[in-house]
Amino acid sequence: MSDTEIPDEIAPTEFPAQTLPLDGWHRAQGGRMVEFAGYHMPVQYEGIMAEHLWVRESAGLFDVSHMGQLVFRAEGGADVVAALEALLPADIAGLGENKQRYSLLLAENGGILDDLMVTHLPAASPFAVDEEAGEPAEPAGWSPLDASPTDPDAPTFYMVVNGATKIDDIAHLLEFLPDGIAINHLEEQALLALQGPKAxxxxxxxxxxxxxxxxxxxxxxxxNGVPLWISRSGYTGEDGFEISVPGEHVVALADALIAEPEVKPIGLGARDSLRLEAGLPLYGHDLDPDTTPVQADLGFALSKRRREAGDFMGAAPILAERAAGAASKRVGLLIAGRQPVREGATVVDDSGADIGRVTSGGFAPSVGAAIAMAYVPTELAAPGTTVTLSQRGKVHTATVTAMPFIPHRYVRAGGPK
Amino acid sequence: MSRYFTEDHEWVDVDGDIGTVGISEYAQSQLGDIVFVDVPEEGKELTKGDEAAVVESVKAASDVYSPVSGTVIEGNPALADTPGLVNEEPESDGWFFKLTLSDPDELSGLMDEIAYAAFVEKL
Structure with a gap:
């Protein structure tokens, strides 16, 4: 007798890479295109180092249209706040209109399925439903997964999830959200990030x-008559914005933005080095279904009220781990010497046995050194601790370092102007 | 002095039985910003095709293979502090190492500059 073979769903990599609305624009700008998250995306234009430093001193335009943009609304009296709180550890009830929060999609075992941004939409947004028609007013290209009539008075939420995980996220949400919650996947919306102190x-x-x-x-x-949904946020550690724009208008908007003297197009290569310096984890590398928010040092994403109630998916194992202390922690590492130590390298003990793993790493242009993120045993997680890394048979020394490596420069409420 | 190229984008300049090895202009342009170079130490015995050096760009690590067999005389000391020389002067000051050729006949299997230019053109 043998195990029953259940064929996996077709992996995304078996499909040819798709193109996004700015594909031709990137090529015209000299972008070097690679496949990322199932799409053709620009990895760089003039060079990762120059692009990285430009964002830190001026402003860079990133195409992040591969990311998933979702809208959640209630139909016929369903409680969308309670429905989202059942799946996310964030205080959704306390999230005011136009307020955005970082959160996590969690599995029952506490593993991280994705990290995301969720925003409470106001009544008037580009994603609002036209009450007369029962259809979205703007933009065109609405892609309903569930076309039932919605309740115009119930709160609605906008969520941005990672591109590589968006299909699995939607499947998870459809499975676990109760009846009466409609999810719209805004497949025709492009998403731009404009990041940097001059953005x-x-x-x-x-x-x-x-x-x-x-x-x-x-x-x-x-x-110019094009409805935009703009947040003051991003993933570089700099001030900046993310702009949701109908796909048919994104070329014009990108052209207008790079016509501004502060702005240059920036590829995925610099996006990765910028977020690494900012200490921001990248899903699929620093976060995955085998890591929990406690191990990943994302405790801030577990709101106090939600921890006390313990009523979100994955709460029991996560709260138990939080109380007992995680065996390993995500930390920042400053590498001795110039050679980058990258994802796949291991953290080793004195005998050379693997005790941890590097999940991201590379040369940090603004730090001027090689840096990394790694999971290390908690007893080695204190800043200043020296750890040993092994990469391709070569041993490296690194020092645990508080993150971010480069201070965040967000423009916060009540902060200096 | 003659210059030969491999399909892996290394070049070797040969002067008598001394070879100087580096990576091509095309290779550096593909790698992008180079942040670290690990060159072989004096005395290291290399066989043609051996991993001889490591070059790291912001994005990735790449091996550099020895285009010929021989004994390393010197690694380029300038690359330790200024790895960006490989981007700026890949086919001159950004050389990786020098070696004494043990089998000069191996050169006949490499491309000359014209053949290499045609090879790159097709990539």
């Missing part, structure tokens, strides 16, 4: 009013 100067010239927002807030704006 606000450039964007405010095109879209007046964005300068009034603070970090982790969002709002609806209009650009």
């Amino acid at each position: 606000v100067d450039a964007l405010a010239r095109l879209v007046p009013g964005v300068e009034a927002m603070v970090f982790m807030t969002a709002g609806a704006f209009d650009w």
Whole structure:
């Protein structure tokens, strides 16, 4: 007798890579295209180092249209807040309109299925439903997964999830959200990130009013009649914005943005080195279904009220681990010498046995050194601890370092102007 | 002095029985910003095709193979502090190592500059 073979779902990699609305634009700008998350994406234009440093001193435009944009709304009296709180450890009930929060999609065993941003949409947003028609007013290209009539008075939420995981995320949400919660996958919406200390100067010239927002807030704006949904957020550690725009208008918006003197297009290579310096974990590398928020040092994503209630998916194992202490922790590492130590390298003990793993690593242009993120035994997780790494048969020494490696420069409420 | 190239984008300049090895302009342009180079030490015996050096760009690590067999005389000491020389002057000051050729006949299996230019053109 043999185990029954259940064929896996077709892996995304078996499909040819898809193109995004800015594909031709990237090529025209000199972007070097690679396959990423099932899409053709630019890894660099003039060079990763120059692009990285440009974002830290001026402003860079990133195409992140591969990411999944989802809208959640209730139908006929369902409670969308309770439904989302059942799956996310965030305080969704306490999330005011136009407020954005980082959160996690968690499995029952506490493993991280994805990390994401969730925003409470106001009544008037580009994703609002036209009450008369029962259809989205703007933009065109609405892609309903569930086309039932919705309750116009119930709160609605916008979520941005990772591109490589969006299909699995939607499957998970459809499985576990109760009846009466509609999910719309905004497949026709493009998403741009404009990041850097001068991003606000450039964007405010095109879209007046964005300068009034603070970090982790969002709002609806209009650009020459094109409805935009803009948040003051990003994943570089710098001030900046993420802009959801209908796909048919994204080329015009990208052209207008790079016509501003502060702005250059930036590829995925610099996006990775920027977020690494900012200490921000990358899903599929630093986070995965085998890691928990406690191990990943993302305790801030477990809101106090939700921890006390313990009523989100994965709460029991996560809260038990939080109380007992995790066996391993995600830490930052400063590598001795110039050679980068990258994902796949191991943390070893004195006898050479593997005791941890490097999940991201590379040369950090703004630090001027090789840095990494790794999971190490908790007793080695204190800043200043020396650890030994092994990569391709060569031993490296590293020092556990508090993250971020480069201070965040977010524009927060009540902060200096 | 003659220059030969491999399909893996190394070059070797040969002067008598001394070879100087580096990577091509095409190779550096593909690698992008180079942040670290590990060159072989004096006395290391290399067989043609051996992993002789490691070059790390911001994005990835790549092996550099020895285009010929021989004994390493010297690694380029300048690359330790200025790995970016490989981006700026890949086919001159950004050389990786020098070696004494043990089998000069191996050179006949390599491409000359014209053949290499045609090879790169097709990539």
